[in-house]
Amino acid sequence: MRHIISILLENEAGALSRVAGLFSARGYNIEAMTVAPTHDASISRMTVATSGSEEIMEQVLKQLNKLIEVIRVHDLSEGPHIERELMLIKVHAVGPDREEVKRLSDIFRGRIIDVTDRSYTIELTGPGDKLDAFIHALDPGMVIEVVRSGASAISRGAKAI
Amino acid sequence: MTSPTTTHERLSPKTESETLTGAEIVVRALRDEGVEFVFGYPGGAVLYIYDALDKQEAVQHVLVRHEQAAVHAADAYSRVTGKVGVALVTSGPGATNAVTGIATAYMDSVPLVVISGQVPVALIGNDAFQEVDTVGITRPCTKHNFLVKDVKDLASTLKAAFYLAATGRPGPVLVDIPKDVTAHQCVYHYPDKISLRSYKPTVKGHPGQVRKAMQMIASAQRPMFYTGGGVVLGNASEELRKLVRSLNVPITHTLMGLGAYPASDPQFVGMLGMHGTYEANMAVQHCDVLVALGARFDDRVTGNLAKFAPHAKIVHVDVDPSSISKNVRVDVPIVGDLQQVLTEMNQVLGELDALNDPHAMQAWWAQIAEWRKRDCLHYQQDDQIIKPQFVVQKLFELTAGDAIVTSDVGQHQMWAAQFYGFDKPRRWVNSGGLGTMGFGLPAAMGAQVAEPDATVVCITGDGSIQMNIQELSTCQQYKLPLKVACLNNHYLGMVRQWQEFFYEDRYAMSYVDALPDFVKLAEAYGHIGLRADTPADVEPVIREALRLKDRMVFMDFRVDAKENVYPMVPVGSGLSEMILV
Ligand SMILES: Cc1cc2nc3c(=O)[nH]c(=O)nc-3n(C[C@H](O)[C@H](O)[C@H](O)COP(=O)(O)OP(=O)(O)OC[C@H]3O[C@@H](n4cnc5c(N)ncnc54)[C@H](O)[C@@H]3O)c2cc1C
Ligand SMILES: Cc1ncc(C[n+]2csc(CCOP(=O)(O)OP(=O)(O)O)c2C)c(N)n1
Ligand SMILES: [Mg+2]
Numbered sequence: 001m002r003h004i005i006s007i008l009l010e011n012e013a014g015a016l017s018r019v020a021g022l023f024s025a026r027g028y029n030i031e032a033m034t035v036a037p038t039h040d041a042s043i044s045r046m047t048v049a050t051s052g053s054e055e056i057m058e059q060v061l062k063q064l065n066k067l068i069e070v071i072r073v074h075d076l077s078e079g080p081h082i083e084r085e086l087m088l089i090k091v092h093a094v095g096p097d098r099e100e101v102k103r104l105s106d107i108f109r110g111r112i113i114d115v116t117d118r119s120y121t122i123e124l125t126g127p128g129d130k131l132d133a134f135i136h137a138l139d140p141g142m143v144i145e146v147v148r149s150g151a152s153a154i155s156r157g158a159k160a161i
Numbered sequence: 162m163t164s165p166t167t168t169h170e171r172l173s174p175k176t177e178s179e180t181l182t183g184a185e186i187v188v189r190a191l192r193d194e195g196v197e198f199v200f201g202y203p204g205g206a207v208l209y210i211y212d213a214l215d216k217q218e219a220v221q222h223v224l225v226r227h228e229q230a231a232v233h234a235a236d237a238y239s240r241v242t243g244k245v246g247v248a249l250v251t252s253g254p255g256a257t258n259a260v261t262g263i264a265t266a267y268m269d270s271v272p273l274v275v276i277s278g279q280v281p282v283a284l285i286g287n288d289a290f291q292e293v294d295t296v297g298i299t300r301p302c303t304k305h306n307f308l309v310k311d312v313k314d315l316a317s318t319l320k321a322a323f324y325l326a327a328t329g330r331p332g333p334v335l336v337d338i339p340k341d342v343t344a345h346q347c348v349y350h351y352p353d354k355i356s357l358r359s360y361k362p363t364v365k366g367h368p369g370q371v372r373k374a375m376q377m378i379a380s381a382q383r384p385m386f387y388t389g390g391g392v393v394l395g396n397a398s399e400e401l402r403k404l405v406r407s408l409n410v411p412i413t414h415t416l417m418g419l420g421a422y423p424a425s426d427p428q429f430v431g432m433l434g435m436h437g438t439y440e441a442n443m444a445v446q447h448c449d450v451l452v453a454l455g456a457r458f459d460d461r462v463t464g465n466l467a468k469f470a471p472h473a474k475i476v477h478v479d480v481d482p483s484s485i486s487k488n489v490r491v492d493v494p495i496v497g498d499l500q501q502v503l504t505e506m507n508q509v510l511g512e513l514d515a516l517n518d519p520h521a522m523q524a525w526w527a528q529i530a531e532w533r534k535r536d537c538l539h540y541q542q543d544d545q546i547i548k549p550q551f552v553v554q555k556l557f558e559l560t561a562g563d564a565i566v567t568s569d570v571g572q573h574q575m576w577a578a579q580f581y582g583f584d585k586p587r588r589w590v591n592s593g594g595l596g597t598m599g600f601g602l603p604a605a606m607g608a609q610v611a612e613p614d615a616t617v618v619c620i621t622g623d624g625s626i627q628m629n630i631q632e633l634s635t636c637q638q639y640k641l642p643l644k645v646a647c648l649n650n651h652y653l654g655m656v657r658q659w660q661e662f663f664y665e666d667r668y669a670m671s672y673v674d675a676l677p678d679f680v681k682l683a684e685a686y687g688h689i690g691l692r693a694d695t696p697a698d699v700e701p702v703i704r705e706a707l708r709l710k711d712r713m714v715f716m717d718f719r720v721d722a723k724e725n726v727y728p729m730v731p732v733g734s735g736l737s738e739m740i741l742v
Binding site for chain 2: 009010017018021025053054058059063064065066068069070071
């Protein structure tokens with residue numbers, strides 16, 4: 001099963017590679033991993049999208065907790081949460097496609113953020129499957145370049161993790 | 162890294178403030194930490210530290226002949242004393258040579274602080290002379306590591322290193338110090354205490370879980386205790402003995418747990434696992450409640466997991482939550498420090514209404530007595546060829562079971578574990594988790610430094626001893642009177658045994674040709690060498706070695722080349738499916 005794990009860790013050089021190294025050394029899956037400082041500059045928040053059996057997930061959480069620089073680990077998939085991802089996508093846009101791409105972008109609530117006479121660059125946020133759907137809706141030949149941030153996620157309700 | 166000081170409580174320094182160089186801070190911190198011995202090897206990046214060491218007497222330095230040996234010696238020093246071991250190595254090759262030692266300590270949860278030199282901060286990342294990414298290389302085999310880029314962070318980082326190494330699940334911590342940092346100056350403050358917001362090991366066991374565990378144990382028909390290195394590391398032998406005696410339950414140890422409960426006590430059924438005794442393995446397979454204390458269900462212990470302890474409800478106490486339910490599902494998990502949790506268990510025991518049903522216990526002990534009759538460690542004595550088991554038995558007898566025994570890795574290690582009965586903890590020092598050949602001799606040095614008056618015996622093999630033989634020179638320099646007992650079978654015997662059992666006698670590369678004359682080799686290093694060729698030589702050789710109290714003696718026992726370690730659980734088999742003699 002897919003899990004979204006939030007990790008609060010010391011904002012120190014090397015902390016990121018400890019987490020990444022843990023996943024590779026122990027053979028855990030990583031679908032995506034994002035990290036950035038929080039409102040407290042001494043703390044970073046990392047979101048890892050991973051998958052595995054219940055036993056493996058139990059070990060993933062324990063092993064993450066064991067890392068000295070990790071302050072808190074929470075499996076967001078255990079409760080209601082919101083997941084968002086940012087995508088920047090550059091597509092060919094010439095002739096009749098120009099209008100078509102713009103319309104598609106509007107339907108997906110995307111924003112065109114850069115324009116040339118042959119291309120559009122679109123900014124899109126949403127859950128991962130919405131971004132997938134946008135890519136699928138385009139003719140594969142039209143896509144020039146895709147950048148995705150990986151999932152960021154937060155629990156619903158008033159409390160912090 | 163950025164400074165850990167943001168998360169440290171800096172308390173007032175013990176001494177009035179003084180401005181020191183980074184190198185002096187290192188030495189002063191070691192002194193303030195109560196460190197008496199550092200095992201190390203110099204080089205460019207640590208010369209300031211060596212200079213500072215040379216100017217004082219509180220912290221003594223033992224010069225080894227290879228950095229791997231420095232770490233093994235520090236490791237054994239720690240295993241024998243319970244204190245944090247300290248090693249000091251230079252950058253680049255010094256650090257990479259130390260890695261095997263660090264990984265060995267990591268696998269066996271031994272608290273160490275390893276200090277490595279690094280190229281000056283401005284050169285880091287430039288492929289500078291003798292630069293390696295030491296923090297990167299050691300990240301997966303340390304409990305934690307630090308690169309100190311500012312002399313102002315040095316004292317607090319060293320404090321954190323000692324704290325992390327010794328608390329929770331112990332382990333090696335590396336502190337990498339660029340050369341310029343050891344030359345820079347700042348005011349020295351060594352914090353008395355440190356607290357890290359991200360590191361709070363659980364010490365006390367959950368009372369509800371402890372009670373549940375005790376009720377489960379006391380209502381068992383066939384209870385079995387399986388205890389490991391955690392009891393030794395946690396200094397919980399006393400508490401363990403009390404509980405096991407009060408319950409009158411059988412107990413087995415892992416290779417790492419030997420000595421925690423006295424081997425001479427009738428409740429002890431021997432080691433379990435791949436080369437465990439018949440009675441220990443059978444008891445684990447047939448028990449209805451298995452109590453695992455400070456043991457991590459290693460694959461050498463469980464055999465085929467699907468077949469492991471099929472009838473048992475399992476209680477597991479460990480300070481590291483990730484050891485619990487990692488390989489085997491546990492019914493009553495308890496996270497905590499064993500000394501504390503065993504004390505709690507003993508308390509609850511006193512409050513229980515009833516203990517185990519005496520009839521059931523009688524039947525259980527009768528069954529165990531039956532298994533014992535199998536006499537699984539029996540070997541055929543011979544009057545021509547020395548049996549390796551016989552050598553260990555004689556060593557045990559003639560040292561009155563009171564030596565500190567270190568070992569290397571292979572058959573000799575298993576025979577040492579099976580035939581030297583340890584009645585006390587911290588007397589058996591071996592590499593279990595990593596299985597590092599070359600551990601034995603430097604470990605014996607660390608043990609002898611820790612206990613200068615103790616009889617220290619290194620039981621080794623003809624293969625392993627050659628992996629750190631250069632340390633005979635260190636033994637000479639420091640007049641370490643340890644005894645090496647080499648069970649010389651001319652083979653990488655453990656490899657040969659696997660080839661005999663599982664590769665149809667094809668002994669690919671396991672015959673050790675061109676062995677040196679170990680007696681002459683010992684003599685060349687200024688020691689005494691003795692050889693035993695027949696069983697009749699064994700006792701006189703050991704007696705002579707022990708008589709030479711202040712000399713290092715190398716005993717070369719020419720033992721049966723084709724002897725095997727029994728019992729053996731083949732990989733993939735259940736624990737009760739042992740190959741027996
Ligand atoms: C050739 C060879 C053959 C081997 N054959 C066998 C064999 O037949 N049988 C065998 O048993 N082993 C054997 N081993 C060793 C094996 O590989 C493992 O090293 C060993 O079984 C692990 O022992 P352990 O479970 O006691 O764990 P350790 O590695 O000693 O780990 C200690 C555990 O205790 C916990 N702990 C530490 N401190 C505390 C504390 N204060 N409070 C609570 N918990 C604590 C730790 O978190 C950890 O989980 C062999 C090794 C070699 C090289
Ligand atoms: C550094 C290292 N390399 C290889 C091995 C694999 N290995 C395990 S036991 C063994 C043979 C050891 O031979 P020896 O020291 O003569 O002991 P014996 O088994 O003959 O008693 C080998 C090669 C190891 N454990 N460590
Ligand atoms: Mg050999």
